[in-house]
Amino acid sequence: MSTPRPASHTAGAPAGAPARVGPGGGGRGPFGRGMGAPVQKAQNFGPSARRLLGTLRPDKWLLAVVVLFSVLSVGMNVLGPKILGAATNVVVDGFVSLQFAHLPAGTTQQQIIDQMKQAGQTQQAQTLQSMTFVPGAGIDFGRLGMLLAAVLALYIAASIFSWLQARILNGIVQRAMHRLRISVEDKIHRLPLSYFDGMQRGELLSRVTNDVDNIGQSMQQSLSQVVVSLLTVLGVLVMMFVISPLLAVIALVTIPLTLVVTMLVAKRSQKLFVAQWGATGKLNARVEETYSGHSIVKVFGHQNEVEAEFDVENDAVYRASFGAQFVSGLIMPIMMFIGNLVYVGIAVVGGVMVANGAISIGDVQAFIQYSRQFTQPLSQLGSMANLLQSGVASAERVFELLDAPEQDADPQPAANVPDEASTLVFDDVSFRYVPDQPLIHGLSLTAEPGSTVAIVGPTGAGKTTLVNLIMRFYDVDSGRITLDGVDTRAMTRTDLRARTGMVLQDTWLFAGTIRDNIAYGDPDATEEQIHAAATAAYVDRFVHALPDGYDTVLDDEATNLSVGERQLVTIARAFLSDPRILILDEATSSVDTRTELLIQRAMSRLRADRTSFVIAHRLSTIRDADLILVMEDGGIVEQGTHDELLLAHGAYWRLYNAQFEAAIGDEEEPDAVGVVSGR
Numbered sequence: 140m141s142t143p144r145p146a147s148h149t150a151g152a153p154a155g156a157p158a159r160v161g162p163g164g165g166g167r168g169p170f171g172r173g174m175g176a177p178v179q180k181a182q183n184f185g186p187s188a189r190r191l192l193g194t195l196r197p198d199k200w201l202l203a204v205v206v207l208f209s210v211l212s213v214g215m216n217v218l219g220p221k222i223l224g225a226a227t228n229v230v231v232d233g234f235v236s237l238q239f240a241h242l243p244a245g246t247t248q249q250q251i252i253d254q255m256k257q258a259g260q261t262q263q264a265q266t267l268q269s270m271t272f273v274p275g276a277g278i279d280f281g282r283l284g285m286l287l288a289a290v291l292a293l294y295i296a297a298s299i300f301s302w303l304q305a306r307i308l309n310g311i312v313q314r315a316m317h318r319l320r321i322s323v324e325d326k327i328h329r330l331p332l333s334y335f336d337g338m339q340r341g342e343l344l345s346r347v348t349n350d351v352d353n354i355g356q357s358m359q360q361s362l363s364q365v366v367v368s369l370l371t372v373l374g375v376l377v378m379m380f381v382i383s384p385l386l387a388v389i390a391l392v393t394i395p396l397t398l399v400v401t402m403l404v405a406k407r408s409q410k411l412f413v414a415q416w417g418a419t420g421k422l423n424a425r426v427e428e429t430y431s432g433h434s435i436v437k438v439f440g441h442q443n444e445v446e447a448e449f450d451v452e453n454d455a456v457y458r459a460s461f462g463a464q465f466v467s468g469l470i471m472p473i474m475m476f477i478g479n480l481v482y483v484g485i486a487v488v489g490g491v492m493v494a495n496g497a498i499s500i501g502d503v504q505a506f507i508q509y510s511r512q513f514t515q516p517l518s519q520l521g522s523m524a525n526l527l528q529s530g531v532a533s534a535e536r537v538f539e540l541l542d543a544p545e546q547d548a549d550p551q552p553a554a555n556v557p558d559e560a561s562t563l564v565f566d567d568v569s570f571r572y573v574p575d576q577p578l579i580h581g582l583s584l585t586a587e588p589g590s591t592v593a594i595v596g597p598t599g600a601g602k603t604t605l606v607n608l609i610m611r612f613y614d615v616d617s618g619r620i621t622l623d624g625v626d627t628r629a630m631t632r633t634d635l636r637a638r639t640g641m642v643l644q645d646t647w648l649f650a651g652t653i654r655d656n657i658a659y660g661d662p663d664a665t666e667e668q669i670h671a672a673a674t675a676a677y678v679d680r681f682v683h684a685l686p687d688g689y690d691t692v693l694d695d696e697a698t699n700l701s702v703g704e705r706q707l708v709t710i711a712r713a714f715l716s717d718p719r720i721l722i723l724d725e726a727t728s729s730v731d732t733r734t735e736l737l738i739q740r741a742m743s744r745l746r747a748d749r750t751s752f753v754i755a756h757r758l759s760t761i762r763d764a765d766l767i768l769v770m771e772d773g774g775i776v777e778q779g780t781h782d783e784l785l786l787a788h789g790a791y792w793r794l795y796n797a798q799f800e801a802a803i804g805d806e807e808e809p810d811a812v813g814v815v816s817g818r
Contacts, residue, residue: 184528184531187531187534187535187538188527188531188534190534190538191354191358191530191531191534194315194318194319195311195312195315197314197315197318198310198311198314198315201307201310201311202311204304204307205304205307205308205311205363205366206366208300208301208303208304208307209300209301209304209363209366209367209370210370211296211297211300212297212298212300212301212304212367213297213367213370213371213374214374215293215294215296215297215300216293216294216297216371216512217371217374217375217377217378217509217512218293219290219293219294219297220378220504220505220508220509220512221378221382221505222286222289222290222293223286223290223501223504223505223508224499224501224502224503224504224505224506224508225286225501226283226286226287226290226501227500227501227504227505228271228499228500228501228502229278229279229282229283229286230278230283231499231500231501232271233276233277233278233279234278236274236276236277237277239274247274301367304363305363308359308362308363309359312355312358312359312362313355315355315358316351316354316355316358319351319354319537320347320351322541323346323347323351323537323540323541326540326541326543326545327347329545329546330543330545330546331544331545331546331613332607332612332613333572333613334543334544339421339424339427339428340424340427340428341420341421341422341423341424341425341426341427341428342420342421342423342424343540344423344427345416345419345420345423345424346420346536346537346539346540347540349416349419349420349423349533350416350420350533350534350536350537351533351537353416353529353530353533354530354533354534354537356530357526357527357529357530357531357533358530360526361523361526361527361530364519364523365520365523367516368516368517368519368520368523369516369520371512371513371515371516372513372516372517375509375512375513375516376390376391376513378505378509379506379509379510379513382498382502382505382506382509383489383492383497383498383502383506385488385492386485386488386489386492386506386510389481389484389485389488390481390485390509390510390513390514392481392484393477393478393481393513393514393517394517396477397474397477397517397520400470400473400474400477401470401520401524404466404469404470404524407466408463408466408524408528411459411462411463411466412463412528412529412531412532413532413535413536414459414462414463415456415459415460415462415463415529415532416529416532416533416536417459417536418452418455418456418459418460419456420536421452421455422449422452422453422455422456425448425449425452426449429445429449463528463529470524474514474517477514478510478511478514478515478517481510481513481514482507482510482511482514485506485507485510486507489503489506489507490503547614549630549631549632549633550628550629550630550631553629553630553631553634554625554626554629554630556622556623556625556630556634557623558638558719559719561588561589561622561623561638561719561720561749561750562585562586562587562588562622562623562624562750563585563586563609563620563621563622563720563750564583564584564585564586564620564621564624565582565583565584565585565605565608565618565620566583566618566619566620566621567581567582567583567617567618567619568581568582568583568608568615568617568618568619568620569581569582569615569616569617569618570604570608570613570615570616571616572604572613578601578604579601579604579605579608579774580774581618581774582605582618582774582775583618584766584768584775584778586750586751586752586766587750587765588749588750589749589750590750590751590765590766591751591753591761591763591764591765591766592750592751592752592753592764592765592766592767592768593752593753593754593755593761593764593766593767593768594752594753594754594755594767594768594770595754595755595756595758595761595767595768595769595770595791595794596769596770596771596790596794597771597794600770600771600772601770601772601774602754602770603724603754605752605770606641606722606724606752606754608620609627609639609720609722609752610635610636610639610641610722611627611628611632611635611636614628622635622638622720638718638719638720639718639719639720639721639722640660640713640716640717640718640720640721640722641713641721641722641723641724642706642709642710642713642721642722642723642724643709643724643725644724644725646697646702646705646706646708646709647709648693648697648700648705648708648709649693650692650693650694651692651693652687652689652690652691652692652693653678653682653685653688653689653690653691653693653708654669654689654690656693656708656712657669657672657673657678657689657708657711657712657715658715659712660672660711660712660713660714660715660716661715661716661717664715668715669689669715670689671714672711672712672714672715673689673711675711675714676707676708676710676711676714677707678704678707678708678710678711681704681707718749719749719750720749720750720751720752721749721750721751721752722751722752722754723751723752723753723754724754725754725755725756725757735760739760743763757798758781758791758794758795758798761781762781763781764780764781765780766778766779766780767779767780767781767784767791769784769789769790769791769794771790776789776790777789777790777791
């Protein structure tokens with residue numbers, strides 16, 4: 140019986156695997172995709188942020204250099220307002236000194252203050268006490284020029300150190316993201332196939348690409364800003380206390396207010412950012428699934444349903460993104476409002492202190508600048524919470540992938556199996572995908588070298604599951620599978636799979652030349668070996684009709700080849716790999732009848748001295764199999780040759796006759812349609 144498979148699948152779902160709905164659905168095993176896992180509850184911000192910072196540990200000495208340059212840059216920027224305040228005092232003192240130019244030469248500032256007090260001008264006298272001038276001397280342009288030059292030099296040096304620390308930090312972050320991508324890539328290769336069965340491909344791609352990129356951007360933009368902001372707050376705070384402890388206390392009011400606002404907003408926005416990236420992953424999965432099954436959507440006319448599902452996912456992304464950005468965006472205006480209140484307080488109190496002679500005008504000017512420098516980094520730290528929440532939310536999703544349970548490690552030391560080994564035995568094997576849903580139970584069979592074992596049965600009988608077990612995509616629950624007497628679990632997966640060649644119903648070709656796709660079976664193959672494999676698989680006969688021959692570049696979906704031609708390329712790839720065990724899953728289902736006959740002849744040569752497993756639905760393709768296994772409900776109900784099974788009048792006989800009757804019905808159908816049309 141034939142198994143209907145959507146075009147976007149690589150094979151049907153094994154029995155016991157939950158089915159998916161949609162054009163891009165699939166089942167368990169390496170030949171399908173399972174249902175996307177729900178977004179898990181977010182971890183705490185603190186542990187996730189600390190773990191994220193831990194990715195920078197290999198560059199800890201460069202981080203120390205970044206901090207040093209940040210200290211130098213911030214220190215020079217912090218000194219600037221104090222020196223500018225001194226320059227302002229030079230100008231103000233010079234103008235005030237000119238007001239007393241009419242006084243006799245030699246008159247001192249203290250004499251002027253005493254005279255004003257005697258005259259009852261106490262307030263003016265107090266104001267002059269905070270100044271330093273020589274009556275009639277005017278502005279000291281020499282000192283003023285030196286102060287301005289010093290400020291200019293400080294700001295230039297601060298900019299250089301700031302640029303250097305930003306450049307070094309950029310390299311640190313990019314290397315950290317490079318290591319993170321390597322970790323994710325290595326992790327994917329260590330994950331069991333069941334993990335991919337439970338995760339939509341688009342969701343996984345979103346974590347590997349979008350989330351990692353978002354982490355990099357967040358760290359790049361926030362780390363430097365956070366360090367500089369914290370150092371600026373500390374440096375400015377010291378300078379403010381040096382100038383005026385009273386005004387400094389007024390400025391410190393912003394700290395508890397900032398912390399309260401940031402904590403309240405961050406607590407709310409963290410959940411929203413997690414929801415945003417979770418919804419983004421689901422939307423990516425939906426788009427990828429629909430694109431992969433685009434032809435199926437068109438054929439069955441489900442455009443409206445797909446658009447409706449897309450609208451639901453898109454609306455979820457919109458709502459989550461809007462909520463996250465809106466809530467986190469409240470921080471900056473609130474911080475600006477708090478900063479403005481502090482500015483007003485400092486201006487009023489500072490003006491009173493100048494009038495009372497407790498502080499100079501230049502110091503008030505410097506303090507106002509410091510108050511801006513103080514509130515600005517606090518506001519920036521608040522706004523960084525927006526970026527940090529987004530980055531940590533993405534980090535949690537990536538860490539969830541990195542923390543997923545891995546497949547069992549290969550045994551050390553692994554068993555040594557001769558290269559020519561090809562006797563495969565299933566010894567009382569039982570397996571189930573879901574604990575309470577038995578699939579294969581008590582299965583025993585022996586495949587001798589050079590023999591061809593065909594596996595037939597209805598959909599869900601467990602045929603593809605046998606392939607998964609042979610390849611150790613899954614391990615058996617009980618019993619064992621042996622290769623020349625050695626349990627395959629005692630071998631490394633790489634060794635086992637290197638001995639196995641697979642040709643699936645749905646082709647997988649990557650963007651590259653036809654030569655490259657064939658050579659994928661053996662990267663060290665010579666040009667002659669590649670051509671020999673192509674000739675054996677009848678690829679050579681159509682390649683020469685292409686303008687660039689073997690150098691023809693295939694696109695991502697290899698749409699510049701027909702379905703049958705793509706299948707022939709995959710068969711040539713299997714020829715080139717020269718495996719000891721050959722697995723064919725409906726390998727000739729996509730080619731025409733004449734090509735199928737040619738390929739069957741080529742397969743006969745390829746199967747010589749090799750153990751071959753053929754999963755077939757068209758029973759006419761397995762007539763010459765040495766052993767045919769008929770599977771139902773995870774067990775073998777019949778086995779024998781084609782003729783023996785037909786004589787038995789059992790399950791195989793029923794499948795064969797049902798298929799024969801279906802073929803006769805297909806042949807008669809056009810006449811019936813013609814009669815209807817004739818009316």
